[in-house]
Amino acid sequence: MAGVFWHLGNWSTEEPKILGPMDHAFWLGSVIFDGARAIRGTVPDLDLHCRRCVQSALNMRMNPTMTAEEIETLCREGVRRMGPEAELYIRPMFFVRRGLGASQPDPDSTEFILSIYDSPMPAPTGFSAITAPFRRPAPDQAPTDAKASALYPNGARAAAWAREHGYEWAVMLDPDGNVAEFSAANLMMVKNGVVITPKPNGTFLAGITRARIIELLRRAGREVREDIVTPAMLEDADEIFATGNFGKVQPCTRYGTHDMQPGPVAAEARRLYFEFAETARILPKAV
Ligand code: PMP
Numbered sequence: 001m002a003g004v005f006w007h008l009g010n011w012s013t014e015e016p017k018i019l020g021p022m023d024h025a026f027w028l029g030s031v032i033f034d035g036a037r038a039i040r041g042t043v044p045d046l047d048l049h050c051r052r053c054v055q056s057a058l059n060m061r062m063n064p065t066m067t068a069e070e071i072e073t074l075c076r077e078g079v080r081r082m083g084p085e086a087e088l089y090i091r092p093m094f095f096v097r098r099g100l101g102a103s104q105p106d107p108d109s110t111e112f113i114l115s116i117y118d119s120p121m122p123a124p125t126g127f128s129a130i131t132a133p134f135r136r137p138a139p140d141q142a143p144t145d146a147k148a149s150a151l152y153p154n155g156a157r158a159a160a161w162a163r164e165h166g167y168e169w170a171v172m173l174d175p176d177g178n179v180a181e182f183s184a185a186n187l188m189m190v191k192n193g194v195v196i197t198p199k200p201n202g203t204f205l206a207g208i209t210r211a212r213i214i215e216l217l218r219r220a221g222r223e224v225r226e227d228i229v230t231p232a233m234l235e236d237a238d239e240i241f242a243t244g245n246f247g248k249v250q251p252c253t254r255y256g257t258h259d260m261q262p263g264p265v266a267a268e269a270r271r272l273y274f275e276f277a278e279t280a281r282i283l284p285k286a287v
Pocket of ligand 1: 035155181182183184185186204205206207208209210243244245246
């Protein structure tokens with residue numbers, strides 16, 4: 001896999017070997033990350049991803065050693081190095097090297113690493129999903145205000161459970177039993193032309209793509225409601241789709257036993273997103 005990596009002031013095309021058994025990040029999971037994308041020379045909402053990266057570090061009591069603006073400049077440089085045709089995943093991370101006392105991370109040993117690597121955009125061909133019996137934690141049960149790596153094993157076991165039951169993706173509920181999100185993307189459903197998406201309650205990542213799609217759909221005249229979504233509402237939805245940095249907008253074509261065609265609203269959201277992406281062009285189009 002081709003990529004470029006920035007760590008301690010140096011660019012490399014080799015993956016830096018950075019962690020050992022005495023590192024707090026490796027041992028006790030003091031790691032946060034963000035994920036943005038370059039799509040053939042455009043990088044939508046890069047500034048927001050860089051700001052969220054720094055905020056996640058602060059919320060995890062780390063001492064971010066880079067500003068959002070510095071991270072953004074590095075990301076642009078990395079995308080330039082990879083070239084205008086590439087489809088890239090852009091992953092800035094903060095991690096902590098040393099511990100204080102028994103298990104506390106020492107904020108002053110926070111380090112930054114940036115990885116930018118080839119990651120083709122998935123086609124919007126549709127996916128199947130089912131609600132998994134593993135829920136998103138409440139904010140007083142896990143650091144849900146950070147994009148912390150430590151939150152992901154819970155999503156991974158939900159996704160594994162879905163796969164074991166013949167589905168590709170998992171829907172996760174919040175502690176009250178309402179729909180929160182997919183295990184690694186936000187969820188929107190459509191009923192009678194109205195888009196309904198779970199109202200942020202601190203239990204799930206209210207994503208940057210989600211916010212952008214809400215804004216674009218509303219600006220295009222479509223009603224979007226942020227509200228409680230129940231699993232029963234998903235059974236009865238006209239459309240369900242996922243929003244997230246990895247696949248941007250992806251239609252769900254089977255929820256449980258409920259089959260759906262990729263719908264017009266998901267297609268509209270996707271088209272609006274890719275039109276918006278053109279305004280974030282940082283490299284000339286490849287000829
Ligand atoms: N929820 C989770 C758990 C995620 O990992 C992601 C992907 N970052 C999202 C939602 C979507 O967020 P965003 O649109 O900011 O990528």
